[in-house]
Amino acid sequence: MPQRNGLITTAELAGILDHPDLRLFDCTTYLEYQPEGSGVPYIAVPGRHTFEAGHIPGADFLDLQGEFSQAGIELHFMMPATAQLEAAFGRHGLGANSRVVLYSIGTPQWATRFWWMLKSLGYDNAAVLDGGLDTWKAEGRALETGPAKGYPPATFIAKPRAGYFVDKHATLQASGDRDTVVVNALNPQLHKGLEPSRYGRPGHIPGSVNVSAATLINPETKAFLPLADAESKFAAQGVTKDKRVVAYCGGGISATIDLFQLYRLGYDNLALYDASMGEWAKDESLPIEAG
Numbered sequence: 001m002p003q004r005n006g007l008i009t010t011a012e013l014a015g016i017l018d019h020p021d022l023r024l025f026d027c028t029t030y031l032e033y034q035p036e037g038s039g040v041p042y043i044a045v046p047g048r049h050t051f052e053a054g055h056i057p058g059a060d061f062l063d064l065q066g067e068f069s070q071a072g073i074e075l076h077f078m079m080p081a082t083a084q085l086e087a088a089f090g091r092h093g094l095g096a097n098s099r100v101v102l103y104s105i106g107t108p109q110w111a112t113r114f115w116w117m118l119k120s121l122g123y124d125n126a127a128v129l130d131g132g133l134d135t136w137k138a139e140g141r142a143l144e145t146g147p148a149k150g151y152p153p154a155t156f157i158a159k160p161r162a163g164y165f166v167d168k169h170a171t172l173q174a175s176g177d178r179d180t181v182v183v184n185a186l187n188p189q190l191h192k193g194l195e196p197s198r199y200g201r202p203g204h205i206p207g208s209v210n211v212s213a214a215t216l217i218n219p220e221t222k223a224f225l226p227l228a229d230a231e232s233k234f235a236a237q238g239v240t241k242d243k244r245v246v247a248y249c250g251g252g253i254s255a256t257i258d259l260f261q262l263y264r265l266g267y268d269n270l271a272l273y274d275a276s277m278g279e280w281a282k283d284e285s286l287p288i289e290a291g
Helices: 010-014 048-053 082-091 109-120 132-138 168-175 188-192 227-236 255-264 276-280
Strands: 022-026 029-033 042-046 099-103 126-129 180-184 244-248 270-273
Touching (some): 099 109, 126 132, 168 244, 168 270, 168 276, 227 255, 244 255, 244 276
Parallel strands (some): 180 244
Antiparallel strands (some): 029 042
């Protein structure tokens, strides 16, 4: 089974914590779900409070919505202009020689989102911490409290790669392309339209298959499933290496768990529908199906 890495264990991280080129980031965001009918699915709250309560020694904190997403639009977490990202990553000390490790709390999806963004910017020296802070704490490893000390500013020069992010038009076209499989990372009930959607119309993009991001994670440890198990879940839905994959979810976050596992399995032709159901479910011009 061809594999790529992208994953680092807690033991491996502990062994490089004092490395001068290490840039370690807590990427956690919390979603405060709003009442049905409010018109707002959730409010994004940066995880700075839990970071200050306890983080891996030396880590810095990244605010996805506040610093690394488009501002002034209804949709959360949309990929912003390259110049904004170059400035933000540079402020946090990420340079050409940095070795980046990303982690989050409760779910790796915030770390994999940053990993995917960095990949799209041509930056390959980033890894996701397996199990995140949950595993680090469960193993009784050292924690630090208080605000981030940060890293010395650096110059981050992006080399953007085409095709990592796609819009609704490209996704609609992909849904009818026999050489592409569109993958929904939301839970099966939402995929089937069997429970109300916070995003708008219930259901999924026609023709899309369901590989829930939550099923690619061990619910107890928050670690990634072994690659053989992940591969069998994708294969069961007709996701094969000869096809392009376009992944989506609610807001372009949990789908990056699917993309991360597919990348590690050796898939090359991967894309994220960034706006996901936050856009699709509200756009009456776009088809949707349930069941």
